[in-house]
Amino acid sequence: MKKIMPILLGLLLLVVSIYFFMPVLSFKFIQLPLILLGVLFIFLITTFVGVKQPEDIGIKQKIASGLFIIMLAYILIAFIGSSSFFTWKTKLKELNIKEISSFDESVPNVDMQNLVILDEEDARRASEKLITEKDPSMGSLFQIGEGTLSVVNDKPYWVFPLEYRGFFKWISNRGEIPGFLKVSATNFNEAEFVSYQFAVSPTGYFSDDLKRSLYFKYAQYGLTDFSFEVDDEGKGYWVVTAYTHDTWISTMKVTGTIIVDPVTKASTFYPVNEQPKWVDRVYSMETFNAQLDWYGRYVNGWWNPSDEGKLTDTDGKGYVFKDGEIYFYTGLTSVGKDSATTGFVIYNPRTGEAYYNRISGSIEQKAVGLMEELVQNAGYKASYPYLLNINGEATYFSTLKGNSGNVVGYAFASVQNYKAVAWGKTLREAQTEYNRALLREGGTNALSDQTLDLKKEKGTISRIGTLTEGYYIIKLENDDMLYVVNSEEFPMVSLSQSGDQVTISHLKIDGTGKVDAIEYINHSIK
Structure with a gap:
């Protein structure tokens, strides 16, 4: 019995570690080698107790010692092989980017009927109000989860799942999450509570834990971006991104999506570009951030002490509604962090394709400052802007909010013309004033030809x-x-x-x- 106790203890530690920590069962991730290294270390300590002479070392100790050395060597080599010195070329190519010259091609002319005017904060406030009106006690039992900007029947909506509010609330309400919230991103008056009882959630426990419900079926993948989306029939699903690594234990590479029915817990894996059409997010915002960081950092190679040509994003990400799909966008600027962009990157989270449009102009934070200057006496604050195309003019659009957080107006600012900025209490008034500002100051694109030719x-x-x-x-x-x-x-x-x-x-x-x-x-x- 004493001889097999170390083996049983090692196996028990391995099973417990896998169940509670859910490491990715692949040597392309660091968790599995570290757990195996720890188990082997404990096994060696327990089996070497009482060994006083070299000849007392048995075959088990020799095998375990050899595996320990191999695992330790693998971890060291994996860390070294994952360093940027060896991986920068692979990281640079992860962003599938195409440079285009026409702003109209990257961002189509704005459709005012489908203009995204609610940010996640606005939509969450509408959701909280809706829950209170439906059932005042619901908010004490369930919390509003992370929102996803999705397209449902060709219209942009914010979708928020309800989730368990802690362990004890899960015990008393397990399997009884009452539904999700769907808030129009274009209309403040369109919000709906969708009754849809389900069980699995990121805040669930044991079998109701979303990640745990997937783990033993997809343990070879890293799992991230647990977003809640709605298909065109109005049914909600969890959409999870599955990924691996391209270079040893680094350089995240998306392999596909896993769609989970929150009621039955049934799941299906779809390789990249084979997911259903209603899925809006295969590549997460975090993936976009990482790929863009690699692109800007290594665009002129690994050794670049002078930072020549290096680019960085403008400390913020926004959205573009284009061709019936939601795109991520951000401005790019030099690593010197000046107040001007070198262009914009528009990123398709369904395909991972990116488009770089070189347009010099103000960064988003500069535009927000210009908008707030117009209403400084009222103390309104501008939200992080969306990027629009208004008659060929690259334009930032923000909502203006009062001290209560409610939207009290709208503002537009030209990317390239710092003087062309306007606001209004209504969307139409703001757009009319912006058109006047472009005519007065001289637009840089299509409107410049119309200045003297209304x-x-x-x-x-x-x-x-x-x-x-x-x-x-x-x-x-x-x-x-x-x-x-x-x-x-x-x-x-x-x-x-x-x-x-x-x-x-x-x-x-x-x-x-x-x-x-x-x-x-x-x-x-x-």
Whole structure:
């Protein structure tokens, strides 16, 4: 019995370590070699007790000693082989980046109907309010999990799963998470609590622990980015990124996604680019950060003491809604951390493809400062901006928030023209003022050709009505275009009526049936 006790103790330690620490069972990760090294070390200590002479060393001790030395050597070699000196070329190539010259190609002209205006903080506040209205006691039992910006039926939504609020709440409510929250990213008034009882969650325990429920089936992979997404039928799933390493125990490489049914706990692995179309995030924001860091650091090789040509991101990541998909974006600047960008990287989290558009201009933090200067008397704060394309002009867009955290206005700032910045209490007012600022200051792209060439329409009003508070919509005879006029800027519009002769100036914009008036003159009112 004494002879097999060390073996049983070693096996017990190994099983306990695997169950509780869930190490990746692959030598491309450091956890497994370290655990095996620890188990062998304890085995050697217990078996060498009582050994006084070299001839007393048995075959078990010799094998264990040999395995210990091999494992220790592997760990040392793996650490050395994983250093940037040996891996920088591989790391540099991890970002599948393509340089493009046209901003219109990287970021399409903005669709104001699908403009993402709610950030995660706004959507979370709406979710908390929704839970309180549905059941005041729900918030004490469950917490709102991490939000995922997803596309559901071609519209962007923030999706928040409910999760267990601690061990004792899990014991009393296991298997009874009541649902998830879906908040429109484009409309403050569209939020929904989806009743959908499920069990598995990142905050669950034992079999209800999401990672543990996957571990013994996918133990050869590293698991990360446990995001909750909704398919086009409205059913929620956990989407987990599976990865391995490209260089010994470093250089994360995504291999696929694991989709988990939170009700049945059934899971399916999909290799990269074979996942269902509704999955929005295969590559996490953390993966993007790492790949971008490698790209900027090693763009001119490993040995670059002068930092020539090195790039870094602008200390923030945002989103772009493009072609019905959510993209990550960030500005790039030199490692000197000046206030100007060298361009933008747009990253597709479904495919891992990146597009680098070289545009010099202000970084996001500079633009936020310019926006807040406009409203400094009110003390409003601008959110981290989204990147938009407004008629060819690279533009930052932010919501403005008061002391309570509620959105009180909207702001636009040109990336390249520091003077072209504007805000408004409504989205339409802010966009109209921004168009005026671009015309006044001279846009750098499509709008620069329109500075002295506004399109003027002179005609007779056939119909006039109220669009929203403070805005009128006008149709001219023999003209299919609808013109939106701000009554605060042009008070005469509130006195206008059918049959009046008017002149309306606007930007030359193709492919739309509605346009904002930059100038409005009613010739019939004397």
